[in-house]
Amino acid sequence: MSLLSVRGLTIRFGDQTAVDNMDLDLEPGRMLALVGESGSGKSLTALSFLDLLPDAAKWSAESMNLGGENLLNLNDKQKRSLRGGRIGMIFQEPLTALNPLHNVEKQISEGLFLHQGMSQTQARERCKELLRQVELPDSMDMLQRYPHQLSGGQRQRVMIAMALANNPQILIADEPTTALDVTVQETILNLIKRLQDELGLSILLISHDLGVVGRFADDILVMHRGRQVESGPTKDVLANPRDPYTRHLLDSEPAGQMPALATDSPMLLEASDIEVGFKTKRTHLFKPAPVFRAVDRISLALRKGETLGIVGESGSGKSTLALAILRLIGSTGSITLDGHPLHGLSQGQLRPWRRRMQVVFQDPFGSLNPRMTIGQIIAEGLAVHEPTLAKAQREQRVAELLQEVDLPTETRNRYPHEFSGGQRQRIAIARALILKPDLLILDEPTSALDRSVQYQILELLKSLQQRHGLSYLFISHDLKVIRAICHRVMVMKDGKVVEQGDVQTIFDHPAEAYTRKLISAALA
Amino acid sequence: MGFPLNNPFKNNPVWARQWQAFRSNRRGYWSLWIFLTLFVLSLGAELVANEKPLLLSYDGDLYVPVFNTYPETTFGGFFESEANYRDPVVADLINEKGWMIWPPVRFSYNTINYDLQVPAPAPPSSENWLGTDDQGRDILAGLIYGFRISVLFGLMLTVLSSIVGIIVGAVQGYYGGKLDLFGQRFIEIWSSMPTLFLIIIISSFVIPSFWTLLVIMLLFSWMTLVDLVRAEFLRCRNMDYVRSAKAMGVRSPMIMFRHMLPNAMVATLTFLPFILNSAVVTLTSLDFIGFGLPPDAPSLGRLVGQGKANLHAPWIGISVFATLTIMLTLLVYIGEAIRDAFDTRKFLQ
Numbered sequence: 001m002s003l004l005s006v007r008g009l010t011i012r013f014g015d016q017t018a019v020d021n022m023d024l025d026l027e028p029g030r031m032l033a034l035v036g037e038s039g040s041g042k043s044l045t046a047l048s049f050l051d052l053l054p055d056a057a058k059w060s061a062e063s064m065n066l067g068g069e070n071l072l073n074l075n076d077k078q079k080r081s082l083r084g085g086r087i088g089m090i091f092q093e094p095l096t097a098l099n100p101l102h103n104v105e106k107q108i109s110e111g112l113f114l115h116q117g118m119s120q121t122q123a124r125e126r127c128k129e130l131l132r133q134v135e136l137p138d139s140m141d142m143l144q145r146y147p148h149q150l151s152g153g154q155r156q157r158v159m160i161a162m163a164l165a166n167n168p169q170i171l172i173a174d175e176p177t178t179a180l181d182v183t184v185q186e187t188i189l190n191l192i193k194r195l196q197d198e199l200g201l202s203i204l205l206i207s208h209d210l211g212v213v214g215r216f217a218d219d220i221l222v223m224h225r226g227r228q229v230e231s232g233p234t235k236d237v238l239a240n241p242r243d244p245y246t247r248h249l250l251d252s253e254p255a256g257q258m259p260a261l262a263t264d265s266p267m268l269l270e271a272s273d274i275e276v277g278f279k280t281k282r283t284h285l286f287k288p289a290p291v292f293r294a295v296d297r298i299s300l301a302l303r304k305g306e307t308l309g310i311v312g313e314s315g316s317g318k319s320t321l322a323l324a325i326l327r328l329i330g331s332t333g334s335i336t337l338d339g340h341p342l343h344g345l346s347q348g349q350l351r352p353w354r355r356r357m358q359v360v361f362q363d364p365f366g367s368l369n370p371r372m373t374i375g376q377i378i379a380e381g382l383a384v385h386e387p388t389l390a391k392a393q394r395e396q397r398v399a400e401l402l403q404e405v406d407l408p409t410e411t412r413n414r415y416p417h418e419f420s421g422g423q424r425q426r427i428a429i430a431r432a433l434i435l436k437p438d439l440l441i442l443d444e445p446t447s448a449l450d451r452s453v454q455y456q457i458l459e460l461l462k463s464l465q466q467r468h469g470l471s472y473l474f475i476s477h478d479l480k481v482i483r484a485i486c487h488r489v490m491v492m493k494d495g496k497v498v499e500q501g502d503v504q505t506i507f508d509h510p511a512e513a514y515t516r517k518l519i520s521a522a523l524a
Numbered sequence: 525m526g527f528p529l530n531n532p533f534k535n536n537p538v539w540a541r542q543w544q545a546f547r548s549n550r551r552g553y554w555s556l557w558i559f560l561t562l563f564v565l566s567l568g569a570e571l572v573a574n575e576k577p578l579l580l581s582y583d584g585d586l587y588v589p590v591f592n593t594y595p596e597t598t599f600g601g602f603f604e605s606e607a608n609y610r611d612p613v614v615a616d617l618i619n620e621k622g623w624m625i626w627p628p629v630r631f632s633y634n635t636i637n638y639d640l641q642v643p644a645p646a647p648p649s650s651e652n653w654l655g656t657d658d659q660g661r662d663i664l665a666g667l668i669y670g671f672r673i674s675v676l677f678g679l680m681l682t683v684l685s686s687i688v689g690i691i692v693g694a695v696q697g698y699y700g701g702k703l704d705l706f707g708q709r710f711i712e713i714w715s716s717m718p719t720l721f722l723i724i725i726i727s728s729f730v731i732p733s734f735w736t737l738l739v740i741m742l743l744f745s746w747m748t749l750v751d752l753v754r755a756e757f758l759r760c761r762n763m764d765y766v767r768s769a770k771a772m773g774v775r776s777p778m779i780m781f782r783h784m785l786p787n788a789m790v791a792t793l794t795f796l797p798f799i800l801n802s803a804v805v806t807l808t809s810l811d812f813i814g815f816g817l818p819p820d821a822p823s824l825g826r827l828v829g830q831g832k833a834n835l836h837a838p839w840i841g842i843s844v845f846a847t848l849t850i851m852l853t854l855l856v857y858i859g860e861a862i863r864d865a866f867d868t869r870k871f872l873q
Contacts, residue, residue: 323767326771328767328770328771350773351773354771354772354773355772355773357771358771358772359767359768359771361764361767361768362764363764366763366764366765367763367764367765367767367768368765369765369782369783371786371787372782377765380769380772380774381772381773383774384772384773384774384775385772385773428768431768431772432768435772
């Protein structure tokens with residue numbers, strides 16, 4: 001007898017069907033993973049149990065039972081007792097899900113006052129107990145903290161404590177670790193798993209990442225475009241995927257390694273002792289403001305046709321390093337491109353060098369100007385570096401580039417908002433490549449994309465590298481991606497290099513404890 | 525640069541959608557049309573309200589007194605000076621050998637009607653449709669010319685102060701740092717000056733004309749847009765597409781113009797009608813207290829003054845009041861419609 005059972009759930013926005021005739025069964029004490037790419041309707045499905053769908057959504061279901069009780073004809077009061085009472089929920093981004101003006105105690109005890117009518121002292125005791133359960137210190141200091149004083153992992157733990165406050169039967173975790181670093185991700189998922197065993201919770205884990213899910217969930221339900229594609233025990237689904245879409249998802253996990261680089265490949269980029277400091281707030285009126293070193297004496301070298309991966313958790317300074325190499329922010333040290341030093345050049349002197357190193361950013365929505373057509377966006381570099389080029393030639397080049405990144409050439413007259421994340425990233429790559437650069441800096445180019453799209457972009461990058469002998473500086477927090485695409489890897493932490501070397505060596509025999517932790521979290 | 529500076533507004537679906545949103549606000553849409561009609565009509569004020577005929581025929585020849593000056597002797601009069609067509613003697617001379625076509629209102633803003641049957645200010649009559657002021661000048665003609673100069677002054681001030689404001693805001697927001705810091709402090713000090721008093725003081729030793737007044741007022745009105753544009757540029761400078769352009773080596777002015785300005789234009793366009801409004805009001809109040817345009821210029825402010833001085837002649841005050849109200853209300857409605865059209869929450873849903 002399943003705890004939560006849903007039959008024939010359909011959710012519509014206008015005439016678009018977001019979720020189509022879904023059946024779902026959550027067994028008591030088990031963890032069910034709802035897996036699918038963005039837009040597959042997995043979050044909507046979960047929200048419908050609590051009747052928290054946006055107003056524009058119209059939904060219906062044949063039946064929806066929680067422990068034998070019909071959820072379809074509850075009144076508002078009963079629905080409220082359900083939310084945060086019998087069903088607890090954890091959201092993806094704990095920074096926005098927590099009220100920034102409430103301290104930890106207030107966040108957690110709000111639900112206690114609401115559902116159990118506890119007194120202040122009772123609530124405080126319960127708060128401490130919950131903090132112990134989620135492995136946070138139960139000190140007054142912790143209770144008094146505000147969300148901005150907590151780390152990402154701590155925030156997510158507070159969220160879990162809030163969700164557990166009223167002893168729910170079901171915990172819905174909507175991408176609980178997507179916004180977190182790998183090592184933190186690991187500990188949070190372990191915590192959720194432990195709570196499941198200890199408290200006998202039923203957990204609905206929503207995730208886009210089959211790799212994570214495979215290790216923790218008991219059952220899997222795969223969704224694709226609002227439809228249920230496949231479901232069953234995790235082992236069966238992962239071992240014998242019956243549906244082609246599930247197989248496609250499994251195959252999209254980055255795998256394989258780059259072939260070794262020719263040993264006589266010439267050196268392209270050399271950077272030594274790069275240092276970027278930001279002035280922090282003055283602590284003393286007459287003393288100079290302390291300097292925060294985002295990048296602390298980093299040296300790296302990149303040969304032609306080589307990919308150097310830079311791995312690190314958020315705040316490790318890897319993006320700052322990229323901006324420093326691009327000479328977009330001030331830095332000390334020396335950078336040479338093809339033997340020519342780039343420090344000490346004015347913006348004008350730097351311009352001819354700019355075309356040889358280009359950049360692709362993470363966010364495919366922020367990196368294209370929404371008010372320019374794709375053609376204008378891609379051709380912009382030509383206007384700067386080849387202003388004499390005739391219009392027809394320029395269009396010709398744009399068309400070639402679009403073909404190269406596998407987009408139809410007609411797209412050049414359209415605007416960015418008409419494209420999906422993966423297509424936008426292709427456009428960003430085309431813009432970077434139109435100047436025929438030698439070095440492409442890729443700052444988390446696939447992090448905002450679904451696994452299968454990520455896979456396509458990585459394949460595209462590999463083939464472009466082979467065709468044009470490009471060198472990549474590939475920044476990522478995702479070790480699987482790094483292993484699949486890089487020749488060498490550099491691990492960063494707090495602005496410093498922890499370790500660097502060949503991908504093979506680093507992944508098989510990491511020398512440093514930090515690297516080992518990262519690798520075991522990501523590839524377990 | 526050999527790059528086609530394509531009009532960023534043309535064929536852009538975002539702008540097309542905003543135009544749709546603007547049109548769907550019926551009140552603002554019609555306000556725009558009414559205002560444009562009034563403005564175009566007032567631009568041709570000389571053809572609508574004038575003391576000279578539009579066209580006359582004398583002795584088989586055609587004359588255009590609106591555009592050309594003819595001495596009275598041309599029509600067989602005695603004086604070498606310009607013909608006064610309102611003079612019954614001159615009119616008779618012309619009508620004997622031809623005809624005259626008059627504009628709808630037979631007065632210019634400074635024409636004194638000496639033929640009044642009652643002492644000035646004269647109430648509305650078939651000759652002076654809205655009556656006259658205490659000098660015997662036609663109110664309607666004064667309103668038409670006053671409306672034109674107010675709107676033209678307002679438009680010029682708005683355009684100039686927007687250009688200055690956008691440039692200053694853009695530079696501050698784009699470069700940030702010390703430039704921004706000192707710029708902001710300067711603006712804070714400059715904007716805390718009592719503008720009206722300063723204009724009064726300055727105009728007491730500079731003889732105010734249309735252009736000097738424009739410059740003086742520009743000194744204090746360019747700051748309205750700075751904060752808006754600066755904030756928008758501060759937000760945009762860290763956008764990845766701006767970074768990409770920098771990495772490509774695009775020059776700063778080009779980045780500002782092509783990548784950042786279109787974003788700032790939303791805030792700017794939304795503000796324009798309100799800036800225009802406040803410019804018109806400032807000019808009117810300066811004229812009202814007598815420190816505005818030179819005494820021989822048509823002006824709504826001076827008509828307001830006439831209305832205040834002649835409370836026993838309510839047609840003066842009521843006419844000016846109605847004109848100002850209609851003009852300012854139309855502008856506010858247009859502004860509201862533009863604001864709705866640019867409201868991203870409305871069309872991104």
